[in-house]
């Protein structure tokens with residue numbers, strides 16, 4: 001059954017950090033916003049759960065910092081990259097903010113729940129267990145979304161601007177004929193669980209490189225450690241996609257990982273997702289439709305900055321939408337402004353990461369880079385900052 005729903009200024013698909021933070025910013029500016037999320041929150045999410053220090057500035061701006069602080073995540077002073085032989089180079093969290101800046105280890109179940117609840121409190125029409133199942137089209141222009149809930153009830157919601165915040169699946173962009181309709185074969189598979197008993201430095205995020213991938217572990221809340229790793233699809237297939245075997249036979253080829261996880265055990269079910277590609281998607285897949293967060297570009301997880309890009313792209317999308325509505329611009333004006341702000345903010349870091357990616361998946365190259373960087377903390381700082389740089 002399909003019913004016509006109310007009209008919105010903006011309809012957003014996806015309640016991850018990009019969708020929820022954008023919804024909060026738009027609602028705070030007085031816009032009518034729909035946010036449809038296919039899952040019921042809180043839900044576990046595959047992620048390194050390393051929240052870069054700059055994210056906390058966004059959390060303060062949108063008013064969620066007290067709720068985030070109340071969960072008592074782990075303050076993280078540094079990220080240490082370990083070569084396969086166990087040599088480490090440290091990246092200080094303070095390089096990404098001010099002298100006292102700390103990153104935060106916090107589960108995505110908690111972080112995403114807080115953001116979604118705050119969106120609801122800000123006046124957003126939040127609908128959980130509701131998938132965007134189609135796009136409304138008006139003369140080739142996207143004019144809203146069809147949303148279907150778990151009871152099979154479908155609603156058509158008209159909106160001036162529609163946002164794809166569905167993460168790496170880019171599920172709205174894929175619906176545009178001729179764009180991204182074919183799924184690519186996954187080159188990598190990512191796994192994650194929460195552990196007890198890991199011997200990871202308490203205020204560090206540790207990153208381990210090995211053949212075909214890398215993994216990371218840091219403490220989150222409640223004394224738990226989040227372990228998240230990426231393996232080559234060929235290795236995953238060879239080992240029957242068994243995360244415990246992959247951990248022992250692939251991740252533990254990194255000496256430091258083997259030592260840190262020797263007494264660890266998983267206390268949550270493992271999650272797994274395929275990774276089809278890194279880098280850019282389509283910013284404006286069609287007239288009326290814009291992408292934010294991973295749906296716009298997926299930055300390499302070793303940077304620990306995917307959530308930051310989600311929050312930043314949401315902020316500039318909000319600036320473009322709110323500013324253009326004030327100036328009474330049509331969608332093309334909003335899209336042009338979003339493209340301009342996005343390029344200025346992200347082009348350089350995405351270029352830097354596409355170069356570093358080659359080293360990240362080859363232990364010899366990664367090991368050589370770690371050895372070279374361990375000789376100069378200035379050089380390490382310069383490179384680390386380049387993964388956050390603008391145009």
Ligand SMILES: Cc1cc2nc3c(=O)[nH]c(=O)nc-3n(C[C@H](O)[C@H](O)[C@H](O)COP(=O)(O)OP(=O)(O)OC[C@H]3O[C@@H](n4cnc5c(N)ncnc54)[C@H](O)[C@@H]3O)c2cc1C
Nearest residue numbers: 014016017018038048049050131132166167293294306307
């Ligand atoms: C292995 C790995 C490790 C990572 N580690 C880190 C890290 O440590 N730190 C960091 O900052 N980043 C990390 N990232 C990146 C980070 O997870 C993403 O950048 C971030 O989640 C992007 O947020 P988003 O809101 O764009 O998308 P998502 O968080 O993916 O949210 C998308 C939401 O859309 C919903 N959805 C999907 N389709 C529909 C639909 N049709 N209708 C309605 N809802 C829908 C989904 O249920 C989901 O809740 C990692 C990523 C990977 C793969």
